[in-house]
Amino acid sequence: MARKIVKSRYYGDEGLIETMAEVPVDKLKAWGPDAELKVVGKPVSRLDGYEKVTGKAAFTFDVSLPRMTYAKILRSMVPHAKIRSIDTSEAEDLPGVLKILTHKNCPVIPWHWGTTVLFDTEVRYQGDEVACVVAESMQIAEDALSLIKVDYEILPFVSDPSEAMKAEAPKVHAWGNIIDGKPSLYSRGDVEKGFQDSDVIFEDTYSTQVVVHNPTEAHCSVVSWDGDKLTVWDSTQALFGVRDAIAKSLSMPASKVRVIKKFMGGGFGGKLEAGKYSVIAALISKEIGRPVRIALDRKEMNLSVGNRPDSVQKLKAGAKKDGTLLALSHYSFGNVGAYPNDADCSWPLRTLYKCPNVRTEEYSVLTNLGRARAYRAPGHVQGTFAFESMMDDLAEKLGLDPLELRRKNYTEIDPVSNRPYTSKLILDAYQKGSEAIGWKEKRKPAGSEKGRFRRGIGMASQIWWGGGGPPAYATIKLNEDASLHVMAGTQDLGTGTYTFLAQIASEVLELPIEKIQVTIGDTETCPYCSLSGGSMTAPSVSPAVRDASEQMKRKLISAAGAILETSESNVKYSAGKMSRLDDPAKIISISEVIEKLDEKMIVTTGAREANPEGYEINTFGAQFAEVEVDTDTGKVRVIKVVAAHDIGRVLNQKTLFNQLHGGIIQGIGYALMEERVVDTYTGKVLTTNIHDYKIPTIMETPQIEVIIVSSGDLLISNTGVKGVGEPAIIPTAAAIANAVYNATGVRIKSLPITADKVLMALSEKN
Amino acid sequence: MSKDSKKGGISRRKFLQGVGSGIIGSYVLTPGIAKAAEALKKNSEKLILSVPLTLKVNGKQAHLLVEPRTTLAEVLREKLGLTGTKVACNNGECGGCTVLLDKKAVYSCHILALDAEGKEVTTIEGIMKGENLHPIQQAFIDHDGLQCGFCTPGQVMAAEALLLKNPKPTRQDVLEGMSGNVCRCAAYPNIIESVLAAAEKAGSETAELK
The missing domain is CATH 3.30.365.10 (Aldehyde oxidase/xanthine dehydrogenase, molybdopterin binding domain)
Structure with a gap:
């Protein structure tokens, strides 16, 4: 199918992306709202469910190679200092220690846009990298860290942005x-x-x-050299980004770096960048000639690999x-x-x-x-x-x-660019969401509740990008036994990518989902897709798979026409069989076609089409929260959340609802309990484990009702999908804060809404 | 689930320090390879030697040599290759490493392997029959009680412990029974459904047998 190069413009996780991209010349007609889809949109169980419930799923954390060694990073204990000297001699003497890297013996590799290097002589926060030990076991590496002596010249520090x-x-x-x-x-x-x-x-x-x-799987890499070729297993949301960053850091061609990630234990944006740890492991691995595994611990996760700014x-x-x-x-x-x-x-x-x-x-x-x-x-x-x-x-x-x-202040035109939206159904979200929560019937004037336990209802709107865009490609391989293999260089964060890619191919080619295998997460075998962030995986990659599948169908029809000695227009495709319209008895299967072609497989590659020009693509939604405030203890309990969103077409109802649940509950954590606490006198973080850093548990689960008000955006792409990763977390805290106000008449203006703030506000009011 | 890090009033660290030096004391006296002995002497402060341990895991005896400080999770993952048990916090806080010890759910990152001796350890690998799924695992697939899957083996083991103790849990029982297992993706609504469905299915199958 003919392709052309266009300017592609879309929003990612951190704003506008403008790039050139190869796209199909002719756009496939989008599945309309009334398209009778048999697989897409249905609650299909996860393709990777078996691996995950059995523990057989190979996370980076589980990768183990022969002769593998273990790395551990020594991090600064102080918020700001110059390193006067480092003495590693005692650590080096520890049996089992193989190599120690510090600023003294590490090449100067710029990091964070040249504002620092891999091992800087000045450490700028508690957790900055000082040294790395590689040893025969994790335990020895940890022991060795405690034997490294660092002499710091303590510098003044600042923790509070104001x-x-x-x-x-x-x-x-x-x-x-x-x-x-x-x-x-x-x-x-x-x-x-x-x-x-x-x-x-x-x-x-x-x-x-x-x-x-705080994803459950810590940031980790396993690196292994084969001569001048490097393989990196990394827990990442951005395969190609990690590949390029490592290649650049090590001054080697990107084609010599292969990044693999089959499964990952959560990311939430924290795994979009290459980590210093991967490069450090690669440097040491090359020197000692053995694979290196480097996995951060929970303390490092809370200190050194990112956070949402205040x-x-x-x-x-x-x-x-x-x-x-x-x-x-x-x-x-x-x-x-x-x-x-x-x-x-x-x-x-x-x-x-x-x-x-x-x-x-x-x-x-x-x-x-x-x-x-x-x-x-x-x-x-x-x-x-x-x-x-x-x-x-x-x-x-x-x-x-x-x-x-x-x-009253609804707009159909994006107020910044003055372009119209491809679709905006927020008014439907207001309507359906408010009905579901009982906005009219149950909501009372703010602060009118009396008694110890007071209930209230609040709401908030959300806008996010989530339209995705090119470049994104998918290759599909149809085998002689009529099984299909989908390959795309994208990532599954637990979001269901494996499953919906298979569903799209299954839909188009009418093949059972069990006959479809999906390979993602490998820079060497998969065509390029962008990173998985900004709610753009499904909207970017799903149309490429549909494009590849439709091409496959056309190839099969063309081949069947030749074999059945008729024109392509006289061939009907149905569930993996091609028959002559004028003589339905003349029928041929995929297996027979491929056998006749003597190719063992047919391969096609599809591409994401260009976004429509002159439009903005956004997701919209409204969330409604019902809370109960205990005015004696100040504790806020979320009873119910209704989430009504416009996210284009639903690809998989099961995984979509699950992802929205997750966004809402993570939003409850943000609203009510999560907080990195810093002692500003010492500059140290006090919440470095999951006991002190409060994450929602199953006990915080409210009743959740998900309402999807959209059925497919006809203007965006052939699948009409917008992303769902982000939308649900966005309005949750505001909806809860507004519900707390409605329940008590007091406005908590700083997150998290903890019991002490509620009690204080209540006592000030009285 | 117990998060208690103390054993008989001695913290894990102190316990290790005590055991560590005691073991070294007795081992360096035995004749061995001269070089090793020299290294031991030089590093006696830093070295902790391995001790024999017999563990019963998933019905099979395993004879091992482990450093006394080794946790059960480390032995399962590193010595026995049972990587279905995941370690997320390594600090007894999240439940990712949940296994059964004499049919009770425990955090295997927070238990010394030595303390599991003489007890029955069951991991996620041990509840399957060959490649066939346990009904709880099937329920987690059917009800999508997972997202990234990293905490899932721990969730399944916590559910198994709950249902062994309480085959007919209420929703509140499920919340309490599963509250020691953090899922950062927060697939909690579906985890609740999965556990309730597994219990219901087991209940109806028992009724059929009767």
Whole structure:
């Protein structure tokens, strides 16, 4: 099928991506809302369920190679220091220790855009890499760490971003503590005039905490050299990104690096970047001539591999009496830790509603703490908490129903780009969601509940990208026994990628799902797909598989026409059999066709088509929460969450609902309990295990009702899919905060909404 | 599930320090390879020698030499190749490494292998019959009680322990019985359904037999 090169423009996990991509010249017609699909959209059980429930699934954590050795990293115990000297002699003497790498014997390899190197002589946070030991066993490597003597020249440090912004604050880097030395700015219209014209002004400050991904499988790599060729098993969301970063770090061709990841124990954005640990392991492995396994422990997971930055957000809104928004302003700063990243979070405020005058000013601030990374809807989660809390406050001040205020400011045009959306069904989400939670019947005026246990209902909206785009490719291989093999260089984070790729091929070629095998997670054998973040795996890859499958069908029809001595248009394809329309008795199977071709297999490669020009692609949704607040203890319990989303076509109802449940419950963790706690006097993190860092358990599970208001976006792609990884976590905290307000009449403006804050607020109110 | 790290009032670390030096003391006296003895002497402070251990895992006896500080999870994964048992926190907090010890769910990362001697250890590999799934495993597939799958073997073992003790759990029983197993993907609603479905299926099969 003919291809062309186009400019591709789509949003990933951290904003706009613009690239060139090869796409099909002719777009396949999208499956319409009334398409009678037999496999796609159905609750098909996970293809990889057997491996996972039996423990046979080979995670990177489980990879074991002959003569494998074990690496462990020594990390800085202090938040900021210069390394005067390192003495590794005693550690080297420990039997079983094979190699120790420090800044003294490691090549200078730039990291974090050259702001540091693999082993820096200056450590900038508790957890910065100081040395790495490789030994015959994990235990010996750990023992050796305690024998390394590091002499630190302690430097002043700063943990609090508001302190770090001050001119006299200790400098994390010589060039200053604010990324780019200035805020990131955005504006449209005339904000001052907007406020002047407003009948009602509301302003307040909201804040959110740092939270840590804490996937169950720690970040880990197993590396093995074969001459000049390197194989890396890595627990990653970005196969090709890891491949390229390692190749660049080691100054070798990317084609000599193979990255494999069959299964991974969660990512949530924390595994989108290559880790120093992989490069360190590769350097040592090459030197000792043996495979190296490097797995971080839970403490390292909480210190060194990313987090969602915190935020302080000063918001101001101006509206007419009827609720029409006239002006919005946003000022914020957030803690990105010791190396560059951004903490911007104003995107929901810019795009969720129609508002002609908007201004945002955002500072990303460096401190002597672990660096932030993308975490499930970066920016949107903290931004939506503040903005949607404020919308609730504004509705109260205007005497309007919060839903009414949101409906009033609905927009069909993206307010930033002025382009229309390919689809936007948020009004349906408001309608169906509010019915399901009992918005009209059950919701009482804020604070009207009496008694110890008080119930309330709140809601919040969400906007996210999740449209995906090219480049993304899939190769399919049809075997002589009519079994099919799908190959794509994408990743399954537990999101069901294996299963929905098989479902698409099964749908098109009408082959049973049991006859379909899927290989993903290998840079050497699979065609390119982008990283799995930004809710873009399904919308990017599923159309490529459909394209490959439709090509396969056409090939089969063409071959059958030749074999049955008729024109292609006289051949009918049905469930792996081709027959003549004019003589249905003349029928031939896939096996017979492939046997006649004497090829053993037929191969096609499909590509994701271009996104439509002149449109924005976004997911939308509304979530409603019912909570119960114990006014004696301050504890908030989430009773029910209704999640109504516009996410295009559903590929697999079972895995989709599961993923939305997960986003909601992770959002409950964000709203009520998770927090990285830092002792600002010592600069040390106090929450370095899962006992101190509170993660939701099964006890926190509320009743959840998922409502999908969309049936397939005809404009995006041939499958009409938008992503679902991020949408559910985005509005959860705001919906809960608004429900707490509705229950008690007190507004908790800082996350997490812990018992002490609730009690304090209640006592201030009384 | 017990998260108690103490054994007889002695912390794990202190216990290891005590055992470690005691063992070295007795072993360096035995004649051995001269070089090894020299290394031992030089490093006697740092070395902890292995001791014999017999474990009964999934119905089979295993004779092993382990360092006294080795956890049950380490022995299962590293010595016996039973990598179905996953280690996520290695600190007795998340339940990823749950196995059965005399039919009770325990965190195998938080139990010394030596303490499992004389007891019956059952891992995820031990509840299957060949390649055939245990009904709880099947229920986890049918009800999609998992996402990434890393905590899943631990969840299945916790469910097995719960149902052995309480074959007809209520929803609240399931919440309590499974509360020691963290799922960061938060597949909890489906985990609840999976455990309830497995219990119901087992119940109806028992009724049929009667």
